[in-house]
Amino acid sequence: xxxxxxxxxxxxxxxxxxxxxxxxxxxxxxxxxxxxxxxxxxxxxxxxxxxxxxxxxxxxxxxxxxxxxxxxxxxxxxxxxxxxxxxxxxxxxxxxxxxxxxxxxxxxxxxxxxxxxxxxxxxxxxxxxxxxxxxxxxxxxxxxxxxxxxxxxxxxxxxxxxxxxxxxxxxxxxxxxxxxxxxxxxxxxxxxxxxxxxxxxxxxxxxxxxxxxxxxxxxxxxxxxxxxxxxxxxxxxxxxxxxxxxxxxxxxxxxxxxxxxxxxxxxxxxxxxxxxxxxxxxxxxxxxxxxxxxxxxxxxxxxxxxxxxxxxxxxxxxxxxxxxxx
Amino acid sequence: xxxxxxxxxxxxxxxxxxxxxxxxxxxxxxxxxxxxxxxxxxxxxxxxxxxxxxxxxxxxxxxxxxxxxxxxxxxxxxxxxxxxxxxxxxxxxxxxxxxxxxxxxxxxxxxxxxxxxxxxxxxxxxxxxxxxxxxxxxxxxxxxxxxxxxxxxxxxxxxxxxxxxxxxxxxxxxxxxxxxxxxxxxxxxxxxxxxxxxxxxxxxxxxxxxxxxxxxxxxxxxxxxxxxxxxxxxxxxxxxxxxxxxxxxxxxxxxxxxxxxxxxxxxxxxxxxxxxxxxxxxxxxxxxxxxxxxxxxxxxxxxxxxxxxxxxxxxxxxxxxxxxxx
Numbered sequence: 001x002x003x004x005x006x007x008x009x010x011x012x013x014x015x016x017x018x019x020x021x022x023x024x025x026x027x028x029x030x031x032x033x034x035x036x037x038x039x040x041x042x043x044x045x046x047x048x049x050x051x052x053x054x055x056x057x058x059x060x061x062x063x064x065x066x067x068x069x070x071x072x073x074x075x076x077x078x079x080x081x082x083x084x085x086x087x088x089x090x091x092x093x094x095x096x097x098x099x100x101x102x103x104x105x106x107x108x109x110x111x112x113x114x115x116x117x118x119x120x121x122x123x124x125x126x127x128x129x130x131x132x133x134x135x136x137x138x139x140x141x142x143x144x145x146x147x148x149x150x151x152x153x154x155x156x157x158x159x160x161x162x163x164x165x166x167x168x169x170x171x172x173x174x175x176x177x178x179x180x181x182x183x184x185x186x187x188x189x190x191x192x193x194x195x196x197x198x199x200x201x202x203x204x205x206x207x208x209x210x211x212x213x214x215x216x217x218x219x220x221x222x223x224x225x226x227x228x229x230x231x232x233x234x235x236x237x238x239x240x241x242x243x244x245x246x247x248x249x250x251x252x253x254x255x256x257x258x259x260x261x262x263x264x265x266x267x268x269x270x271x272x273x274x275x276x277x278x279x280x281x282x283x284x285x286x287x288x289x290x291x292x293x294x295x296x297x298x299x300x301x302x303x304x305x306x307x308x309x310x311x312x313x314x315x316x317x318x319x320x321x322x323x324x325x326x
Numbered sequence: 327x328x329x330x331x332x333x334x335x336x337x338x339x340x341x342x343x344x345x346x347x348x349x350x351x352x353x354x355x356x357x358x359x360x361x362x363x364x365x366x367x368x369x370x371x372x373x374x375x376x377x378x379x380x381x382x383x384x385x386x387x388x389x390x391x392x393x394x395x396x397x398x399x400x401x402x403x404x405x406x407x408x409x410x411x412x413x414x415x416x417x418x419x420x421x422x423x424x425x426x427x428x429x430x431x432x433x434x435x436x437x438x439x440x441x442x443x444x445x446x447x448x449x450x451x452x453x454x455x456x457x458x459x460x461x462x463x464x465x466x467x468x469x470x471x472x473x474x475x476x477x478x479x480x481x482x483x484x485x486x487x488x489x490x491x492x493x494x495x496x497x498x499x500x501x502x503x504x505x506x507x508x509x510x511x512x513x514x515x516x517x518x519x520x521x522x523x524x525x526x527x528x529x530x531x532x533x534x535x536x537x538x539x540x541x542x543x544x545x546x547x548x549x550x551x552x553x554x555x556x557x558x559x560x561x562x563x564x565x566x567x568x569x570x571x572x573x574x575x576x577x578x579x580x581x582x583x584x585x586x587x588x589x590x591x592x593x594x595x596x597x598x599x600x601x602x603x604x605x606x607x608x609x610x611x612x613x614x615x616x617x618x619x620x621x622x623x624x625x626x627x628x629x630x631x632x633x634x635x636x637x638x639x640x641x642x643x644x645x646x647x648x649x650x651x652x
Binding site for chain 1 (some may be wrong): 367370371374377378460463464467597598601602604605607608609610611612613614616617630631634635636637638639640641642643644645646648649
C-alpha cells in the first residue's frame with residue numbers, strides 16, 4: 001500500500017465516505033512536508049465544492065468539566081435521535097506540555113469511536129497551535145465532503161485555542177461546572193463572551209440544585225453583555241451526561257440559533273468572514289514559515305535576538321536587517 | 327529649517343533633552359516613508375544605550391473613567407512630590423472611527439502640557455494599531471534618552487490596545503469607576519487580569535462609600551486569580567484627582583512593585599521578554615508590509631479574496647498562490 005494516494009483517489013474515497021481514506025487525508029493535511037502540503041491543497045480544493053453543508057459546533061470547558069463524557073452522550077444523542085452523521089475533531093494546545101489530556105486517554109469516547117455514524121479524530125500532539133488549527137480547519141472540510149453533517153470541534157478551555165476554534169465554528173458551546181466561580185474554573189474571562197450557549201454539566205443527584213442556581217447566575221451575567229451581532233441571546237442550560245438529561249434542550253438551542261442566523265443571513269456572513277480570516281492567517285503563516293526556514297535567517301536569528309534581548313539593538317533595526325536576508 | 331535633521335543632530339538634541347528635537351524625532355518614527363523609517367532606525371539605535379532608565383507605566387480605563395484628569399493630577403504629583411521628569415504617550419486605536427477621543431480634546435492635560443518637567447505626546451489618528459504601538463515603543467526609547475525617567479503610556483480601555491500596551495510597560499494600572507459592574511463599564515474581562523493595580527477614580531463626595539465598597543470587591547476578585555509570575559499581588563486603591571487624594575498611595579504601590587520585581591529579577595526578565603516580543607512583532611509586520619505592498623499581490627488579492635470568501639477556493643491554496651508572487 002503506497003504511503004500517499006493520488007489526488008483523485010483521495011477525492012473519490014472522501015466523497016464515497018471511505019473512512020480509511022478520510023483518515024489518511026487528514027494525516028496528509030497534518031503533515032508538514034512541502035510535498036504533502038501541496039498534495040493536501042489539491043485534495044482540499046477538489047472536495048471543497050462538496051463541503052460546507054454541516055453545522056460546526058465548538059465545545060470547550062476546563063479539564064474536569066466532563067467534556068469527553070458530554071461529547072459521548074451528546075454525540076450519541078445527535079446520531080440516534082437526530083439521525084446525524086457526526087465528526088469530532090479535537091484541538092489540544094496543551095498536549096505538548098501536559099502529555100496530552102485529549103490524546104493521552106485512549107479510552108475517551110469509547111462508544112462514539114466505534115459508532116459507524118461517527119468519526120472521532122484527535123489532533124496530533126506536539127504541533128504549534130497555528131499548525132493544529134490550520135489542519136483542523138482543513139479536517140472540517142474533508143469531513144463535510146465525506147458526508148458528516150455535524151462537526152464538533154473540541155478544545156481545552158485554557159485560553160489559547162478558544163479564539164481559534166471560535167473562528168472556525170458556527171456555534172460555540174461552553175461547558176461549565178456548577179458551584180465554582182468562573183475564576184476558580186480557570187476559564188479565561190473572555191471565553192464566556194464568545195459563548196452562544198453555556199451548558200452546566202453534571203447536573204444530577206445532589207448537584208442538581210447547585211446547577212440550577214448556577215444557571216440563573218450565568219444567564220444573568222450573559223445578559224449584561226451587549227447583544228451579539230447575530231441577534232442571538234446566549235442560552236444557559238443544565239445537563240447530565242450520565243443520566244442523559246438536557247441533551248435534547250441543548251440540541252434545540254443549536255437548532256434555534258441556526259434558524260435565527262440563517263433567516264437573518266448572519267450564518268452565511270459569518271462563514272464568509274471566517275474564510276477571509278482564514279486567508280489572512282494563512283498568508284501570515286506562509287510568510288513566517290518561509291522566513292524562519294531561510295538558512296541565513298536561521299544562522300543569524302539567535303545572535304540578533306540576543307542583541308535585541310540585551311537592549312543592544314532595537315527590534316526594528318534588527319528585524320530590518322533580518323528581512324534583508326530573504 | 328530642514329524638514330529632517332541628520333542622525334547626529336537628532337541624537338545630540340535628544341540626549342541634550344531638547345524638546346523640539348525630541349518631538350521631531352517622534353514625528354520621524356511615526357512616518358511611514360521608507361527613507362524616514364531608515365533614518366528613524368539610525369536615531370533609535372544611536373540613542374538606545376542611553377534609554378531604558380525609566381519606569382514605564384501603562385494606564386487604561388474606559389472613556390468616562392476620568393483618565394485625563396487622573397493623569398493630570400497624578401503626573402503633577404509625580405513631578406512635584408517625587409521630582410520626576412514625566413513623558414505621557416497616548417495610544418488611541420478608536421480615534422479613526424470616533425474622531426479621536428484622546429486627540430480630539432486639545433485642552434486635555436492643560437497644566438501638564440505646559441509643565442517644563444513633562445512632555446505630552448498623543449499618537450496620531452488614522453494609523454493602524456500595529457503602526458501606533460510600534461511608534462509608541464520607539465517614542466518610549468526616545469523619551470528615555472531625552473532624560474524622562476517616568477513614562478506613562480495611556481490607552482482607551484476598549485480591548486484593542488491594552489495587550490499591546492501591557493507588552494511595553496513595567497506596570498499596568500487600570501482605572502475603574504465605583505458603582506458599575508465591570509461588564510457595564512465595557513472593560514474587556516481579560517484586561518482586569520493584566521492589572522498590577524486598580525485605582526477607583528472619583529472617590530470623593532457622595533461617591534466615597536461606593537468607591538470603598540468597590541475597592542473591597544475588586545480586591546476580592548483579584549485575589550481569586552493565581553499569583554502572577556512577578557510574585558506581586560495586585561493592589562486596589564481609591565483616589566480623587568480633583569481632591570488630590572490617594573495619588574501618593576498609588577505611587578507607593580508602584581514603588582513597592584518596582585522594589586519587589588527588581589529584587590527578584592522579574593523586572594529585568596520582563597523587559598528582555600518584551601524586547602523579544604517586539605522583535606518577532608517587527609518581523610511579522612515587516613513581512614506583511616512587504617507582501618501587501620507588492621504590486622502583483624495588490625492586483626490579485628481582491629479577486630483571490632472573493633474566491634475564498636465564496637468558498638470557491640481554500641484559504642491555503644489561495645495563500646500559496648499569492649505567496650508565489652513575492
